Structures are given as C-alpha cells and as structure tokens.
Amino acid sequence: MLLDKGRENSVVWVTGPPGAGKTTLVAQYIETFTKDSIWYQLDQGDTDVATCFHYLQQAVATPKRDSSFHLPTFTPQYLSDLAVFSRSYFREIFSCLESPFAMVFDNYHEVGPQSRLHEVMQAALEEVPDHGCVIFISRTDPPAFTAKFMANSKMMLLGWNELQLTREESDAIIELRDYEFAEADKQQLYERTQGWPAGLVLMLEAMRREGTPVEIPETFTPHLVFDYLAGEIFRTLADNHQDFLLRTAILPQVTATMAVQLTDYEDAEATLDFLNSHDYLISANRGNGETVYQYHPLLRDFLLNRAQEILPRKDRLLLESRAAALLEQTGNFEDATQLCIKNSEWGELARLIREHAATMLEQGRGETLEQWLEELPREMLEQDPWLIYWLASCKSVFTLRESRRLYEQAYRIFREQGNPDLEGILSTCAGIMDTILFELDDLTLLDYWIAEVEQLLVLYPDFPTSEYGAQVTYSMYQSLGFRQPSHPEIAQWAERVYTIVYTATDPSQKLRAAIALAPTIGWTGRF
Template identity: 25%
Template sequence: MLSTKLVPPRVKLQCLRRKRLDELLIQVADYPVTLVQAEAGYGKSTALVTHLCTQFDHIAWYSVETGERDAFLFLHYLIHAVQRIHPRIGERSLRLLEEAEMTHAVLHPCLTLLINDLAELAPDPTVLVLDDLHAVLDVPEIATVLHLLIRYLPAGLHLVIGSRRALEIDAVKRLQATFDLLVIGKKDLTFTREEIAVLFEAEYGILLSAEQVAEIQEQTEGWIIALQMIWKGLERGMGLPELWQTQPEAGRALLSYLAEEVFDRQPPEVQAFLERTCMLQTMEPDVCNLLLGRANSAEMLRQLERSGLFVTEAGDGHYRYHRLFQKFLVTHAEKKLEAAEWSDLQEMAAALYEGRGDLQRALAHYSAAGKMQAVVRLLLMHGEDLLVSGRLELMKSWIDKLPSSVLEQYPKLLFWRGEVDRALSRFHEAAHWYTLAEGGYIQKGDRLGRSYVYRGQAQVYLDTIQPLKANYWLQKAVQILGGDYPAETFQILRLLAENHTNSGQLREAEAMIRRADELMPGQGRDELDVRLHLRTGRLRQAKEMTLEIIDKERREADGGQNRVAKSHREMHLLLSLIDAFLGEADSSRWHAEQGIRTGQTLQSPFVEAVGYMRLGHAMAMAGRLEEAETCYHRSVKMSEELCVERGKVEGVDGAVHHHRAARGAGAGADVRADRPGAGSERA
C-alpha cells in the first residue's frame, strides 16, 4: 500500500482560490454523489483540494491510478482511505480479505461489511474522494464495487468522484434521473476572463491588458494547464503574438510547443533524466537510479518539482509527471533515443516490477519493450491463476495485445481466450478461439491439449443446453484421449453424465458417473449430483446437498467459488428452483436474487438471465404476477441478446403460464402459481 495515495496531493503555491468553486463544492453535503468531470489538465484534483478539503472536517481521499485494475487492490485502498476517518472502519472487511481466497465472490460481502461500518462509525458529514477514477472505470469488477457502494451509500457519507469521462454505472444513472447527482464539469472548472486576469496578476505576477486577457481566453478556452504553460512562456520572454503565430491552436498543439520550449532549455543532465524516466507511471528514486545508473535520483526529483517542471510530488519520496507532459516526453524519447536503448530501459523496468510481483506493470513494460516472449512467459506462468480467480478482463486484454504470429505458437493462450469468452457468455466468440487452439494443438501433436479444446466446445453447448452438439464434442474428447490421462477423462465422463441429465437420460447419466468414479474414486459431490437428485424428484435431498456444497465452498480455500461462472449450474440458481418446486416462495426469491448478483459479479449475463427466470417463478408463487412477467421478459430479452435460443424456453414458458394465471386473477380468482416454468430445461 502506498500511503501517499490516501492523502490529497499538494497544491502549487500559484493557485487561485475561486469563490464560485467554493460555492459549488459546499453543495457536496446536499448530494449523495458528486461527479467532477473534465478532460486532462482542467484542474480537477486542484479544485477538490483547494475548494473541498478546506470546507469539510472529515475527508477520506484515494488517488486512483491506471495500474490498479485489480478489484482487490482497489478495495484495499478504499478501505484504508476511510480508515483515516475512523480506524475501526473496514476492520472486518480486511480480515475477510486476508482469510478468504482472493476471488470476486468475496467482493460483495467485504463491501457489505464496509458499508455497515461506514453507516455506524463515520461522522456526518464525511466526504470520500475517489480521484482519477476514470483510470479503472472499464474494469467490470471495480464498476460492480462502485455500483454497490453508491446504491447502498450511508446517509452521512458523500462520495465525490474525479473523472475524465461520465460514469456508465446504473446507480449513478438513477441518481441523475432523480436529480440526486451533483455534476461539476469542464465549464465550471475553466477560467473566466476575470479569473485569468486575477490569476496572472495575483499568482504569476504578470499584469495583462484587457486585450491580452481576451486573447488568452479565446485561445485557451480557460484550460488551466495551457494557462500555466503560457505563464512559463511569458516568463522566458516570449510574447503572445509569437505563441499564437507558432502554434495557433490551443490544447495539445500548444502543449507540445511549450513542452519543447521547456525541455530544450534544460541542461543535458536534466534532459537525460527526463528521457529515461518518462515511461514510469510513478517515479521512485531507486527505480530511477536503476534506469540511469546513478545514485542521486531523489535529489534530482526534488529539484524538478521545485523548478515547476511539470513534476508533482506524490509523497513518500515518489513523484509523477503531469500526464500530458509525460506524453510529450515519451514521444520525444522514442524519436531521440536509439531503439535498443529505449527497449533496454523498458525491459529493466519490467524486470524490476516482475521481481516485486507487480504483474500489471511488468507486462506493460515488457510490451513497450517489444519483448512479447516475456509477456507470453508471464501469461503462461500466471494464466491459470488469473482464470481460476476470475480475473478475466486482465487475461483477455493481454492476450488480445499479442500478435497472431505469436498466438499461433501458443495454443494454450488461444484456449484460455476461449475460456474467458465462454465465462462471459460470449459463446460464439468462444467457439472461434477454441477452433484456433485446436489447430495449434494438432500441429504440436498434443492430444491432451486437443481434449481441453473439445471439452471447452462441449461446455459451450452444455452451458446453453444443446445436448446433441455437446455430445459430439465430448465423444471427440474421449476418443482423442484413448486410455491415457485419467484425470482429464474423469472430467469428460462427468460432463457426459451432465449432458445425459440435460437430455433426461438419467440411467445413462448414472452409468457415466460410475465410470468416472472408477477412474478417480473419492471425489466430492458437485452440482451434477444435485441436478440428478432434482431430476429424479428427490427434492429434500437435493436441497440438503446444495446447502452442503455452498457451505463447503465458503470454508475451503479451493472450493467452488474460486472459479469463473458456472452458467445455469450456479448453486443459488439450483436452490431457487428446488425451493420453487417445494413451494417455498421467499427462499426461492432470495436465492434467485443471489444468483442474479453472482452473474453480475462474475460478469456472466447468462447466469443473470437464468436468475431472472427463477425470480419470475418466485414472484409468481407469491402472487406478484406483474413482477413475475417483468422478470420473465427481462430474462428472455437477455437470452435473445446472447443468441441462446434454449435459454429462452424456461422464461417464455413461465411468461405464458403466469399470463394465463394473471387473466384468471383478473376474473376474480385468488391465483397462486402451483409450479415454476419449464424448470426441468435447466435443472
């Protein structure tokens, strides 16, 4: 944990306090969530430090960075941020994170404990600032954490988000629809003509004429980073006509010109330092020393910060470049330095971060160095763990960055890419990757690898309840294995048993289970055993078995929650159906809702769709027929979007059945659903 990310950044001395921003940000206490949204360089962080932190007594701060695309790391930082308000906040959440396996299934209970602590212990009002949140908004797991936090935000806690883009989160959209979201945008942050004049005179010591103020305002549109660079240019004796003549456009073109003016005037030692450290997300003295072969990087960093050279102190001796200035430096360094030297610098940084266990930064630097074999090596080393723990987007993003010429050599990566898409309910895409992986394994003569691919293909059809197609691929897997590889054969036989269960061939299913048990006796029970009991009407035994499996998953580190989504086999979905058949409507509804949350947490739309089917059954049993209809229609729509025709059957059947029941109720009858929809389709 980098503690300096949990304190507001230091504001430069030349910072103008603006009354209208004071008046805007004091309104934070009147809204549950405030969004400060603008592009880079508009002074979002500065505005929050200057105009928010000075007006509230209880502020928790977390500066988010691009490298923190792991939901567990994000949650750790979030907990430690609010602990600065009260040390007991989040203690239970941290214990749970330390004791439980790091899988996405644990995020929801951790966040629940944290929200309860905040409601009990945080003073009213408390402000929680998540700055630069745009850096991780595209990570689904983190978006889910934010959605739940915002949805259940305690009344005395006010969330303030700094971001470059809008938040595509349902909870935020609901707040906006009910006018409970305070938005402070680019228009609010930009400097007016009057503010530009005061800024230059009071803070920069430069008196501008009215014409000069109007010209600067027109060219920069009040963009603070451009105003700061104009100040630097004027300090060096440049005139405004000279600036506009050379770079007539505001924004990035002006930035590039002034950055070059600043860079070219630095002594060679400083230039070399900038060129050879600009690829770092955070500049730490020991990392800089390694890259430059020197011992005094700490002093150099302090010097750069004091000179106002677009370097910001992040605390604890760490620094960072202003992002736009860093982009300029990277572009400049890639042109000036020899390609081999630039690659060596990136590789040195990658090796250092790999040694520290920072997988994300190591991958990024190896990739920037063009060392794709090193990227492949890390993915092969950590890929199984990434998949098992459900870190699907991280795996997907890095496999997608590899060129096809590299991927062709590693069918395991192609297979894993298919597994990611299957877990995310992208079934057609998964089949494409499996086909590519099969070709690679055939070329290598790898029979076991081919069985993995055929098993993956079969699981696409098992997930979507297409028994004939699933049987084709499972038989291919059995044939390719021959009598070898008993562990893989065991898995295939279990899947064949599941497929027979889907087809209603229960004797054949039990025979396959016996064959599997002969290969590997003593294996624990799983969802297949539950479904066999359900299919044969042994409902109470099926329920007891399901509860035992859930309890086991909670207790054992290698239990069923350390995985990706299990389609319609999720335990809560099965329990919801079992309870529906037993007539236990409340329990059925609760487990259906848990199944929906599981689908959302594990990024599986199909699991979520089945959850809505089961929720429809529960609502209908309770006599809430309109809500049941809504659930069924939502489930059918989601299945249509996923192109899973068999996934629609249970929802369509339920909608038709309960529509008839609703018409009966309209005629005066006291209607209650006596059965769920065609639950046996996915039992």
Template identity: 25%
Template sequence: MQSVSLAGAKIQTPRFRSGLIERSELEQQLGDALTSHRMVLLVAPAGYGKTAALSRQLQRLPPGCAVAWLTADEEDDLQRLLSHLIEALEPLDPPWRLAPEAFLEQVTQGRLREAAAALLDTLEATDTPGGVIVLDDLHAVADARVFEFLDQLLEGLPRNWTLVIASRVEPPLALWRWRARREVAEFDETALSFSRKEVQDLWRHATGQDDPGQAGRLLDRTHGWAAGLCLSLEASEASAAAAPKGVWRNRRHLFDYLASEVFEDLPSELQAFLLRCSLLPELTVTRCEQISGNPRAARLLEELERRRLFVSVLDGEDLTLRLHDLFRDFLEERLRRRHPEEVPALLRLAAQGETDPVRRTLMYLRAGAWDEAQQDLADATPDMLACDEGAQVIRMIEQFPADLQARSPWLAYARGLCAWPRYQYSEVRSSMAHAAAGFDAIGRHDEAQRARAMQALATFFCGQMKECRHLGQAVRSQPMDLETETLSELLDFWYESHHGPVDGPGQHLAKVVDLLMQGGNAELWFRCMPRVNGFISRPGVSTQIRRLVDGARATLGEGHWSLQANANLMEAWLLLWQGGIAELEALFQRIEEDARWLGQPAGLRIRQLSTKVLYHVICDDRDA
C-alpha cells in the same frame, strides 16, 4: 497467490505540494458539494487542476468520512475498474454480502443490475457517517458498460455516499435525471479557471513580487488555465512576453509552446531522464534507474518534485511520483520523435519491472514484443484462473494481433485452460490440439505434452473414447513433467471408471494426489477436483477423495473461494458415503454460504442440489 496484484498507485489519493495558494471560493463550493450531493462532476480539459482541487478538498472532509479514490486509465474495462474499486474500498472493511469474486463474475456474465445491487448493499452496510467514491480521469475509459453500471449505481446510491467523477469530457451518463432533481454539482473549466485575484496571488507566491500588470497579462494569455499558468511561470519572463498572441488561443499550441520552453530550460541530464521515464505509469527510484540507466534517479526525482514539474506525490514509504497526463503525453511524443529507435527497448525495460501482469503484458504488446507478451501471459494464466479471472485472461488474449491469436500455441493453450472450468470441452479439445501442434513445431516438448494431455481429457468428455485412449498412450510414450503426469493419471482414472478394472480408479486417483502433493499449484488442484466424487463407491476412491480434500485445503490456505467451495462439496459427499448424517447439516450451511458468497454459480449450484437430494433420500425426508 490470493489474487493478481493490482497497481496500488491507482487507488491512492494524490498528494500535492503544501503551500499552494488559497482558492477559497472554489474550495468552499466543492467542499459543500462533496457533503450534500449525490454526484459531483468535474469536467474540463487537461491541466485545469481537477485532481489537485479534489485531492486538497478531500483532506478537509469531516472526521470519519470514508474516501475511496480510483484513477482510471485506458487499460480499464468494467471488470478491471471494479477490481480496483474493490481494493480501494478494502481499508473501510466493507461488509460484503457477496464474494468480490462472485461480484466480478456477475459483471463478466453481463448481470450488471445484480452487480450494482450487490455493491449498493455493501455501501449501505458500511459503517461510516459519510463516504465519497472518486473516479478520476474517467475520460480514459472506453468500455460502455462502465457508464451503464454507473447509471445503475447512482440510481440507488445511499444518501450518505457521493460519487465524484473527474473527466476531460462529459461522461455518457443520464445526467439530465440528476440535473432535474438538482442532485449533481458541476464544475466546468469556467469554475476551475483561476480568477484575476488568484493569478495575482499565484504570481506573488511564485516570484516573490507584487506585479498586477504581469499577472494580468499572464491571465489574458492563459485564460486562467492552471497548467498554462504553471508552465508560464517556469518559462523566462522574456520568452513569455515574446510569445505570439495567437498561440495562446489554442490550448494544444499553448501546451506545446510552454512545455518546450520549460523542457529546453532543464539540465540535459534531467531532460534525458524525463523522456525515458515518461513510459512508466509511476516513477520510483528503482524503476527509474532501470529504464533511464541513471544511478542518480533518487536525486532527479526529488528535483522533479521540487520544480513542481507536473507531478503528484503518492503516499508510501518510498518516494513515488506520477506525471500529469498532459506532461507525460508531451514527453512521450517528444521521445518518439527524437529517439524512435529506443522506444521498443524502453518499453521492454518498463515491462520487466512491472508487477501487474495486465500492465506488463500490455507494455510488451506496445513494444511489439510478441514472444515476451505471450510468455508473460502464459505464466500469469494459472494464477489468474485460480483467482477466478479467466474472463480477464480472454480479454488480454484479444489484445494480441488477430493473426498472432490464430497461430500462437501459447494463446491457444491459455484459451483452453479458460474453457476447462466452464465445461466447454469442445473448445478445450480444439484449443489444446492447436497448442500441441504449435508447441511441437517449435520444439517445446513439455508444453506440447501438457496440451496433448488436456486434449485427451477433453476428448474423453466429448465421448470420443478411442481417440482419447490413443492420445493418452501417445502422451505416456514420451517423457512427462509433473503436470503432464498428473493429467495422464487423471485421464486413466476417468477411463477406468467407465471401462474397468473396478479397482483402477482408486489406484489412479491415489497417484493423482501423490503428484499434486509434490508441487501442484492451486489451479492444477482445481483442474483435478470436479466430479471425481461420482465414483466414490469404487474401491479406495473415498480414501483418496479425503486426501484430495485435505491436500487442496492445505495448499490453498486463505482465498481461492471457488476452490474452497468445491472442497466443501466433496467433503459433503464423503460424509454421505460414510453415514455422517449428523455432521452434514452444519456442512450444508457452509456450502449454502459458499454458494451465496460466490453468486450462485450454476455448476456449484447443480452439484450442491444433487448432494442435498441424496441427503434427503437417505434421511427419508419426503417433505423436502
């Protein structure tokens, strides 16, 4: 697995129905702004057509203009948002000068200025006459670091790029700076509201009749609010005329009234379908069939699109719809009011069909399905760690209730795994001890054995040799699966490297590689690799390091750049040991590139420099 799959629908520009009425003045202003301003800001309450206006205008940009679209949601913190942005930029083939994984690691470490500079360098070097980055629904994001990062991004944004933000509220950015420089174009609810002529055109388009009086009354009630206009046109003329005037002054009441009118007029089958499918972030035939239990999902989705029931159509081979936030919120509220007992089970169904592990785990959490959420996170953690996403795992753990975090062996085990690559051995030791005891208590023998083996390894690196030996013997006295046996052999490698016999390390490392080749995943290979080269002089160890390097490269394939970098570093040690001085220069160049690509992580940099010191000593290079 090269990376944890991200929700592709978040980075697709929504596609709306053809045949919408022309809004020439708004479209002219928005089109000019997209090609002439550093920043374009659309701020208005839900339902004012921000997404529709942007989507339509992006299709009219000059040929060759690049577009990266990202729809934010409440699950996005800065790292997750930027992960999606990297994916959105990928079709442009950006010439990254720093590995995306290293870029995200800078964010995790709080090095936002460096991360912003890396992204700006990439945008500057991207081969495009002009580019637009769209952040839609940015109001959903609560992480303050997102806005700190965007301020820094705006400060250095190349002249041929524009940042577009659509939000229900004004984002907490240094807008005064860009307003003073006249580098921001702003569109608020006044600019986005339908004019009298546009309402007349909309009425004519929807009803086939030219009735300025009815159109004027509709404008007076909705104040040009796009969602209200669309809902009103779906409601019957009689019920719309009978609505009390006071209702229209409160947009929330307006929504409640019109949504209820539209919803109650729908066929009962479509009502039930919409209520249950409102829990899905994107609507596809397969997922809607699963959560609604209705085999006519394909026909019903087509009906939703035909009725223009507040959906946007996402590009793809299969029909995929996304409910507008306003309508989805209404539907979910009604579902919880009418069928509260169904919601947990429906959220479980939604989670079971979700491919993104972050969304899936969070759906289980919303359902109160703690066991499923823990198991799902436990299953996803190794792949996420292999992709350098340990910080994301920790953030997901912190979404669980505090009392569950304190007692869960699954979450303790995941915490320990995240601490291992950072050499936080005390944290690994305590977390794995907690996990082992918890797994023992619920009869999970294999999981308890793995946790205890990791506890023993961490205890060794904490310098507690007697306790480490005792734990290792306890693990070996019970049945072991492949992972536990691999970790036990690794422990014996380390113990006998310090305490003998002299040929012990080579024998145990051979068993480690044999076991890894039987089916070790990428994360387990990575767990076993660091620092074993320190005992390369022991009998047989160099041969096994060669097998370890070759096996790791064969297992990893493309991607997993941190693991590849460690394999290259171990290769350098082998060449030093074997006297392959002539080959080292080229390899050192690759290692330097690895380090720069990954953002110069401290652990890799230290081992890289120590290897080069030995190289210069061997070459008697006194000037180095």
C-alpha cells in the same frame, strides 16, 4: 469553495480539460470536509469490470481500516447479475468508511461507452449513504446512467465554465507567485490563457525563465499551449535533467530506486526531488515507504513524444525492456504487457500471459486476458497449446462452442507433442467436458471424452491424485453423473472427489469438489 456547494449531493461530476484544476479542487475538498476517502484512478484496463473490482479491493484495504473487513470476491459467475453484486460490494465499502467520506473515481473518461463499468457505477450510486459522496473526475460530460441522479437533484455537475479562472483569480495567482505586471499585461495574459490554470502557470514559468514574454499563437487549444510551453520549459533545463525526464517518462509512476535501475542515474533521488520542488508538474506521494513520483499526464505525453524523436532507437528499446521488467517486479505486469504490445515483443508477452493467466481468470479478468491474447500474431497463437487453452478459458463464459473448439485444438497439439504435457492434456480435457456440461445441449458428446479420460487413466494411473488432476476429476465425475449414471466406475470417481474435499489444502479446490458433488448426487440419486 465550488465543491462546498455540493455537500448535500451524493454524486458530483467534475469535468474539464487537462490542467483545469479538477484534481486540485477535489483534493482540497477531501482535506477540508471529509474524515475518510478512497481515491481510485481509472485507466483503460478498468473497462474490464473484474479489473476494477480487483484494484478497488486493494484501494480499500489500508492499514487504518479494520483488518477483519473483507469485500466479496468477484468471479465470472457474477457477470450475469452485475448490478446485484455491485450493490452488495459497494454497500460493504461504504459501511467501512468513516462519515463524512468521499470516494473519487479519477480519469473516468478512460472508460469506453460500451463498458459494463457504467452498470457497476449506477448500482454503486444507489447505495451511497447519507454523509457520503462519490466524485467523478473526467474530461468528458457525464454518461447516460447519471441522468436520473441529476433529475432527482442528487448530483452536482461542475464543468469547464465553473472551473475556468476569473480575471480576479488569475490576478491572484500572478500575485501569489510574486510577479508584477501592468494592468494591460494582466489582461493580455488572461485573454491568452482563457482561464486555463495550467496554461497560466506554465506561461508565468516560461516568462520567468526567458525574462521576456513568450510569443504564442493568437488562436490555440489548451493542449497546443501545453505542448508549446512544455517545449520552452524543457529547453531551459540542464541537459542531464532533460535526459532524465525523457528516460523516466516511460514509467507511469517512478521511485528513485526504479529510476536508478532504469536509467543508471545514481543521483535519481535528488533529481526527482528537485523537479518536484520546482513545480515541474511532477507530484510526489510521500507515504510510509519510498516516495512515488508521477508526471502530469500532459507532461508525460510531451516527454514520450520527444523521446521518440531524440533518443536513439537502441536506447529506447533498452529502456522499454528495463521498464517492462521493473513493472513486472513491482506487480504492474499489466503495464508491462502494454509495453510488450507497443514494441511487438510477442515472446515476452506470451511469457507474461502464461505466468499470470490463471490468476487473472481466478479474479474474473478474462476480458482483459482475451484482449492480450488476440494481440499475438495468429501463427504464434495457433502453435502454442497453452495460449490456445487460455483463450478457450476466456471464451468459456459467453461463447461455449467457440471455447470447446479451442480446447479441442489445444488438446490435439498437446497429444501430438513428442514429450506430452500431462497438465495441459488433463486441463484441456476438463475444459472440453465442462463446456459440454454448461451448454446442456448435446450430452452425447461426453461419451468420447469419457473414453479419452479412461484411456489417460491407463497411461497415467496416478493422475487423479495429482494437483492438476483434480480439475479433470471433477469434470469426469459430473460427466458420468449426467451422461452415464450407471457407469461401473462412477463410485470410484465419487470417492476421488470426496478425497479432494477432505484432503485438499486449497479452499478453492475444496469448494469446486463440493460443487461437483452436489448436483451429480441429486441427478443420480446416489446419496
């Protein structure tokens, strides 16, 4: 077995074109040689390192592992020293895995060259213990950070040359599927497929269905072969199966229940089982719950392109609307946002952002959130103070002045509304004061906003005790401490912060209050 040669390496990079058998090879290795494993499938969203940490935590937290095991939570503060956090994070992951283990990062080609996820991976590889292995599956060659692992003989590279079928392996697949060909036909088949496993399997299937050899161009790439053969196989399916595939391909993963809700096909379970059992490049994950089906990426690309050509526009729009709702219901709101962006459904995208922005920022996923916000039409963004507020919050990690400008823009719109949004007013006030404090450049800017908060207290005397008043309470107390330490009401603001520390039920609120108290007490000397 190819990967068996790399059992002494802590890192393995498997690269090759789609359908080269990369996933099958790694899956067989894990089943044969490991006692524990984590399989993480990357996508473009993982370019935001916080997204990757968020979903890794879910991947690790399986029922068979110790329920007392907890990974550190990633927050934006760790971006300044990403390598230190990453080493600690993966050290904890590796410690909970039973040796020998493998951790797989599939579809690594989805990670852009400028992504900081490369820093995370480099730090992770430094922590791989003996009898552990990290395997990358990609369509591209290894990035620069892997060079030292190659140089130190800690990394094994399996490329297309190693993955390509030999003539003997090609013949074995033909025999395994009970085909009988003359020697010359086997040689021609091997020359046409050029050792590409998926191409061979698809050609055999097409020949079986047609009863005659399938004519294909003399020169081709694997992707073109797949498009051609997928078209031939698709054409031989019953009309209802064709329509079912076209309509369900919109979902990255699908269960029978989801398929019924999406397409109104009541026999969705039987259809999915048929397609899976007949090797139509549809995999099935039969866990403890409902079976989850996933189409091969190339098959899904083909189906999506064909659906664009065949299905009426009104049908596509209905499918996309239903798919977005299903994705949100199942917790995949990120895929739902991508559908909204694809279809320019800006109102729905804005709603998803408003509902999930706070949670995403708590998880440190501001980069992804900012990308969604910048997809919105400029006129829509500039008229909605909450969208402006969330954009300001995203930028507060790296561009404090731009963040403050946006907070101030949102504040003006909130104040000018006929029915003022108190939560929005208070939140933007807090954001403005925080950016001034974090920048530590011109603290005189705080004077105006201290006065604004005092005016708000006159207009809304109960706001410091409300849940959404807590944030402005911390910011006001710190602003007074650093800019106006002799303010006559600083003691009352300190009491409000102490009250939050002792009465808040949310641990994060307690922590934020304590963090606000410590530096301000030290600065003012009021112990």
